[in-house]
Amino acid sequence: MLTDGNGLALIGAAIAACAGCGSGMGVGIAGQAAAGVVASDPKKFGRTLILQALPGTQGIYGVVIAFLIMVKTGFLSGGMIDLSVAEGLYYLAAGIPIGVVGFLSGIGQGRAAASALQLMAKRQDQMAKGIIYTVMVETYAILAFVVSILIWLRV
Amino acid sequence: MQKVSVIGLDKIKGRLIARMMDLEAVQLTDQTEKLTEDFWAENTVQDGAQDQVTYFENKISRSSQALDIIDQYGELKSPLFKTRRIISKEEAASIPSQEIATEDLIARLIHLNEELRSKRDEINKLDLDNMMFEPWRDFDVPLDQTSTQTVTTIMGVLPIAYDPAGAEGAVKSITERYVMKQVNEDKTMRYLAFLIPKENEEDILATLKDQGFQALEMRSYKGTVTENILNNQKRRIKLQDEIDQIRDEIKELAAQKEHIEDYQDILTVELDKKKTRSKLLKTKKTFYMEGWVPEGRVEAVKNLLDANECYYEFSEPQEGDDVPVMLKTSKFFKPVEAITEMYSLPAYGTFDPTTIFALWYICFFGMMFSDACYGLLMVIVLGVVLKKYNLEGTMYKMVKLLFYCGISTTFWGVMFGGYFGNLFTVIAETFFGKTFKIPPLWFDPLDDPLKLLIISIALGVAHLFLGLAIQGYLYLKDGKVVDFICDIVLWYTTIIGLFLWIGGGVIGGAAPVIGKWMSIISIVGLALTGGRDRKGAGKLVGGFSNVYNITSWLSDILSYARILALGLATGAIAQVVNTMGALAGGGIKGAVVFLLVFVFGHLLNFAINVLGAFIHSARLQFVEFFGKFYEDGGEAFEPLRKNTKYIKIEESK
Numbered sequence: 074m075l076t077d078g079n080g081l082a083l084i085g086a087a088i089a090a091c092a093g094c095g096s097g098m099g100v101g102i103a104g105q106a107a108a109g110v111v112a113s114d115p116k117k118f119g120r121t122l123i124l125q126a127l128p129g130t131q132g133i134y135g136v137v138i139a140f141l142i143m144v145k146t147g148f149l150s151g152g153m154i155d156l157s158v159a160e161g162l163y164y165l166a167a168g169i170p171i172g173v174v175g176f177l178s179g180i181g182q183g184r185a186a187a188s189a190l191q192l193m194a195k196r197q198d199q200m201a202k203g204i205i206y207t208v209m210v211e212t213y214a215i216l217a218f219v220v221s222i223l224i225w226l227r228v
Numbered sequence: 229m230q231k232v233s234v235i236g237l238d239k240i241k242g243r244l245i246a247r248m249m250d251l252e253a254v255q256l257t258d259q260t261e262k263l264t265e266d267f268w269a270e271n272t273v274q275d276g277a278q279d280q281v282t283y284f285e286n287k288i289s290r291s292s293q294a295l296d297i298i299d300q301y302g303e304l305k306s307p308l309f310k311t312r313r314i315i316s317k318e319e320a321a322s323i324p325s326q327e328i329a330t331e332d333l334i335a336r337l338i339h340l341n342e343e344l345r346s347k348r349d350e351i352n353k354l355d356l357d358n359m360m361f362e363p364w365r366d367f368d369v370p371l372d373q374t375s376t377q378t379v380t381t382i383m384g385v386l387p388i389a390y391d392p393a394g395a396e397g398a399v400k401s402i403t404e405r406y407v408m409k410q411v412n413e414d415k416t417m418r419y420l421a422f423l424i425p426k427e428n429e430e431d432i433l434a435t436l437k438d439q440g441f442q443a444l445e446m447r448s449y450k451g452t453v454t455e456n457i458l459n460n461q462k463r464r465i466k467l468q469d470e471i472d473q474i475r476d477e478i479k480e481l482a483a484q485k486e487h488i489e490d491y492q493d494i495l496t497v498e499l500d501k502k503k504t505r506s507k508l509l510k511t512k513k514t515f516y517m518e519g520w521v522p523e524g525r526v527e528a529v530k531n532l533l534d535a536n537e538c539y540y541e542f543s544e545p546q547e548g549d550d551v552p553v554m555l556k557t558s559k560f561f562k563p564v565e566a567i568t569e570m571y572s573l574p575a576y577g578t579f580d581p582t583t584i585f586a587l588w589y590i591c592f593f594g595m596m597f598s599d600a601c602y603g604l605l606m607v608i609v610l611g612v613v614l615k616k617y618n619l620e621g622t623m624y625k626m627v628k629l630l631f632y633c634g635i636s637t638t639f640w641g642v643m644f645g646g647y648f649g650n651l652f653t654v655i656a657e658t659f660f661g662k663t664f665k666i667p668p669l670w671f672d673p674l675d676d677p678l679k680l681l682i683i684s685i686a687l688g689v690a691h692l693f694l695g696l697a698i699q700g701y702l703y704l705k706d707g708k709v710v711d712f713i714c715d716i717v718l719w720y721t722t723i724i725g726l727f728l729w730i731g732g733g734v735i736g737g738a739a740p741v742i743g744k745w746m747s748i749i750s751i752v753g754l755a756l757t758g759g760r761d762r763k764g765a766g767k768l769v770g771g772f773s774n775v776y777n778i779t780s781w782l783s784d785i786l787s788y789a790r791i792l793a794l795g796l797a798t799g800a801i802a803q804v805v806n807t808m809g810a811l812a813g814g815g816i817k818g819a820v821v822f823l824l825v826f827v828f829g830h831l832l833n834f835a836i837n838v839l840g841a842f843i844h845s846a847r848l849q850f851v852e853f854f855g856k857f858y859e860d861g862g863e864a865f866e867p868l869r870k871n872t873k874y875i876k877i878e879e880s881k
Binding site: 123126127129133136140202205208209211212215216218219222223226 | 571
């Protein structure tokens with residue numbers, strides 16, 4: 074397998090998509106907190122949904138990179154071009170930043186979102202600040218995403 | 229803001245407060261603190277009308293109850309946006325004349341609700357009784373005849389885990405004269421009846437209890453078990469009928485909901501008038517009040533006070549006053565205030581950047597969402613909402629702001645060639661076998677992400693420099709020239725110098741060399757001036773930490789890469805959706821699949837990315853831009869006004 078460039082490229086796409094694990098866990102953590110908030114005040118449902126959705130972006134970035142890799146290697150259109158091992162490794166490298174950082178930052182962002190939900194439950198007017206705290210975490214996923222794009226671009 | 233202090237005659241107080249409410253230009257402040265000073269304490273007392281406040285509060289709470297009941301049972305459709313009904317002054321004036329009818333209506337609704345509750349309670353009790361009776365159907369002795377003078381019946385349940393022989397043995401140990409009968413049995417219980425001499429009842433109950441037996445007391449019911457069950461069922465049907473009738477009546481009464489709403493609003497206005505009085509001080513015949521008036525409304529307030537023959541004084545706010553804040557934004561940028569309010573209002577007297585960041589926000593939003601069709605969708609839907617509903621306050625600002633953002637999204641969508649992603653290309657290819665592409669007016673970020681990254685960073689630097697310029701302006705305004713040079717100019721030269729040094733090769737010539745020396749001199753300057761307010765070793769630490777701030781500039785600048793990230797996310801996910809839809813191929817079947825995937829997929833993509841664009845462009849303002857100069861902590865100006873929920877009384881022209 075490790076001598077097959079195409080296989081390596083697809084592993085790269087797969088790793089990128091794993092950022093979704095982080096988002097899944099993050100959204101899950103936030104969801105638990107959100108349910109607690111809504112239990113005491115059902116009117117806050119809409120607002121909790123916004124905070125719960127925030128850790129979901131890492132998964133999206135992961136899919137975007139996976140998609141970009143699949144497009145550039147021709148995997149999606151059916152006729153995958155023959156890649157050398159080196160090229161395959163580049164694609165693999167492109168998948169790693171967003172896959173790893175997305176995974177971990179998704180969890181971190183989920184925790185921040187859960188705390189922001191607690192903040193909102195007590196002081197609804199301070200929700201914007203809770204959102205800012207949560208979005209802070211995402212910066213690092215975005216940086217990783219940009220690194221992934223840059224590697225992908227130069228293959 | 230101007231501070232106004234007013235002394236007037238007590239008898240005009242009510243009228244003055246009412247007129248101030250119409251004017252919406254004065255925020256009264258609580259004056260009770262003055263009573264700690266001797267002069268005020270000797271001559272005045274706190275005004276107030278607590279008994280009237282309580283009176284109105286009670287009425288309002290009853291009318292809210294009635295409205296809740298209508299919401300619950302009235303089966304009225306609730307509109308998408310709750311807006312206030314506009315009514316004329318004459319209509320508003322006629323509301324108090326309907327007070328008696330409305331109070332009757334409210335009383336009726338509350339009464340019906342109580343009836344409903346008691347009938348439901350009764351149904352619950354009947355259901356519980358029937359559950360208890362059900363296993364005893366075969367016990368055909370009338371329940372009120374299970375005892376005679378000497379004999380009585382004990383009925384009860386024995387958990388299935390216990391042996392009935394044990395229970396029987398227990399009875400036998402007390403008396404030989406008994407009859408035991410098992411009436412029924414289910415998964416968990418045996419239902420047993422014992423016929424026993426009355427004199428042994430207590431002893432037998434006690435021993436049976438030891439055997440796990442639980443006695444049921446049913447002697448108070450009349451007739452047999454079956455009769456009881458039947459009666460309960462009949463009664464239940466009757467109750468249910470009555471409940472339906474009550475619900476029908478509430479549904480009918482719900483048509484008069486607006487009367488209650490009008491009435492409640494009028495009550496709220498009256499309540500506010502009375503509540504406000506507790507902020508005033510009074511003597512026997514005069515009152516004293518203080519409040520804030522926005523600069524532009526001073527004349528109007530003066531006229532009002534003159535007309536009411538008050539003695540008044542206007543003064544500038546003193547240091548230490550909690551001055552409320554009112555944003556002064558032109559009508560066009562008013563909606564952007566929603567973003568500023570989301571963060572926190574600027575402290576009184578500090579810089580309000582709303583107008584300045586408005587276009588940046590809208591532009592960033594458009595670049596992040598960047599799909600012409602999504603943008604058009606926003607413009608159309610929100611345009612209709614704005615036209616159809618009379619939105620007010622934060623809701624209006626949000627919708628209008630998103631409307632602007634929709635326009636920006638459409639613009640950037642055309643620039644980047646995003647129309648539901650690459651929808652038309654995919655449709656042409658899958659269903660018509662043709663190649664077709666709407667070319668982007670500028671470039672496609674998916675083809676050249678690096679270009680968009682550079683543009684994002686460049687925009688970011690411009691945005692940050694603007695923020696720094698605002699701080700510079702504030703320094704100069706305060707005459708702090710040294711601060712201006714050390715904290716503003718040196719940073720400009722440092723950042724520009726570093727860019728020239730690293731990237732100046734593109735420009736060619738002496739640019740990198742100029743950049744090199746420019747940045748080195750500036751950084752030395754930063755190190756020397758960073759600790760200028762400190763002493764001794766503090767100077768060293770201050771200088772070092774000032775230079776270290778270059779890293780925070782780096783992270784601020786890189787943060788703008790999110791424009792690229794979110795822009796790509798919208799486009800790429802849209803393409804994923806389209807590609808997935810096309811997997812089923814052409815033809816009718818393919819078209820149906822495509823339509824389903826299209827609707828669901830793009831709805832999801834829209835929802836996720838509109839949220840992302842909204843929050844991340846806000847974050848770029850809050851963290852990066854505001855970080856350069858903003859001082860928050862202002863309290864919003866809340867003038868005395870008619871705080872109505874359902875109606876808006878139109879001022880007569």
